[in-house]
Amino acid sequence: MPKKTENILQDNILEYYRENESVLNSGLLDSAKNIKEEAFSFLTNNKLPDNKDEKWRNTDLSSIYSQKLTLDCQAEKYDKSIDEIFVCEVHGFESLKFSMLNGWFYSPDNEKIKVFENGLVVGSMIEAQKQFPEIFEKYFNSVIEENRHGLIAANSLLANDGLFVYVPDNLVVDDSVQLIKMLNREENLFVNSRNLIILGKNSKLSFLHCDDSINHSPGFLNTVTEIVVCENAHLHLNKLQNLNDSTSMVNSTFINQYENSNITVNVITYNGGLIRNELKVNMLGQGSHADLNGIYLMDKSQHIDNQVFVNHAVPNCSSSELFKGVLDNRSSGVFNGYIFVGRNAQNTSAFQQNNNILMSSDAKIDTQPFLEIYADDVKCSHGATVGQLDTEALFYMKQRGIGDSDARLLLMFAFTAEVTSKINIEALRLSIEDMIKKRLRGELSICDKCVLHCSVPDMPPEFDIDLSKI
């Protein structure tokens, strides 16, 4: 008889918190301590989400819950320079790089927070509480919805560190801010990290969020990112996910948008054992626009789950979603696009599209649009497709002399190009397209250096695609 998998994680979390409460709470603002207390009581009374919950029906975390995971309540001491662990150079792409190692802000010179001349602040969440308590208290935990689930509570309870970004009013940040999160421990680590990104009025920020494994050890990442985009601010957020096959991640991003703000979010999932991205956008100010896109390229027995929720709470806003995926072997995927248009949200435009290519008969996708509309003057549409590569197009290409594997590659690449074309930094887009090409050729499992894989020169192309013109 198969042994019933037990949920030992929840008890471990509560037990661990009780034992390490003083360490976890040291140096925290009272408001932050209160949030931990609330989270503790939530987790005492509510279970972690499992596939009995409607929204988790097709993503099964029970194998993670049944494992003994390692928790860290303090950062380990590393004396190595970050470059010895990790190198990231994207040709032609200038960024302000910040790193997190195993869930903790990592800076070789021990500079925990950096205040740039123009007023931009980037650094550790722990340090931000000390140096910028007013900003921290105003925004921390403010974006998270009321009806959070157990993993969000676990994050509130256990996460102490993360990245804090504050862009003051009227500041246009020219270079991208890049967060490189690495996992490199041998143990099966449970990493909770919490990020807070604030864009002041009329500001502009391009943020690149990379999640990497740099070894083959298993791990479970539970990340929560809160983002506040104030009046007339612009955010361009790119998330690159390249984890090993035995690592799982639940990545929850909450964004509040105010008047005339504009956001673009591109979530590019190259690899990972099990990845669930929850992206929740609250449109709270009129005249806002959200452009939310994703690509996922899964194979073997990997699993991807994209949950996108757009809340049109006010009139005259628009949102657009485009998620595209290629699934091979026995991999599986979920797409759930939930658009809510409130009673007052007249003149809303909301579009949603999810297209999938299944490369094998064992691959699976569960795609579900969900529109809830209470206003009467709205333009909403949704569409989902699941298909195989077009055999007519394949024959057409082969008839011109293009080999089968190149023809398939070209078709898959063309399929993803609609999303990558939305990345507005050319050097980054070219690099991401190069990664996608490698991933589709099967040359990339996890990258040994950086998610952008640039320290390894590209293989001579098997076909000659001029990426700038496709």
Added chain:
Amino acid sequence: MLLNIKDLHVSIKGKEILKGFNLGVNKGEVHAIMGPNGTGKSTLAAAITGREGYDITSGGIEYKGKVINDLEADERANMGIFLSFQYPVEIPGVSMTNFIRTAVNAQREYKGLKPMPASEFLKKMEEKKNLVEIHSKLTKRSVNEGFSGGEKKKNEIFQMAMLEPSLAILDETDSGLDIDALKVVAKGVNSLRSEENGFVVITHYQRLLDYIVPDFVHVMYDGRIVKSGGKGLALELEEKGYDWIKEQFDN
């Protein structure tokens, strides 16, 4: 002989379509294949080019002295067989320029040649575009996407001009073309005719053959050639229709 098809039998999902088809094409020759709908003309094109799902149950296709029955479509293309599609396929997201460049270089690689230098490629592309009077920029356009019927057919001939095949099969290239487009397409084909290559022109109507003048005309019916002749045969068919052929063979 460039193409030598002997007693070819081809089935689709167990249904026999070609029933003992014979045809020989020498270098420098243009053969027209005519016949009523549903006699296997397009199946012939599919069988020669190696489309999946078309099973050769007996007989053989010999090209440049080699039996190609079992070769993949891309290998046949690389050996110099080109098909101008009756219904060219739209491929969103793949630009025309990259598509044709990938194809040109794949064929060069097969011949052991290095990829064509970009400047030479662009020059050749410009020249061949002019040949078929394509005036739009192909760089920004996806393969056949949003092309009109006439543009799609011109695009087929453009690709043929870029790839310079030894054997070109034109499958109903005249269908859906107005007379001006037809003349352009024919001009393109005629400029590519040489002593070194052969053409198989599949058409339902004689009209195209006013512009692409064949050396031989064959009439297909029920999966095989039932009548062959010179270009005069096409005129006879135009005048009398296909019924007399049907009657002759159905009885």
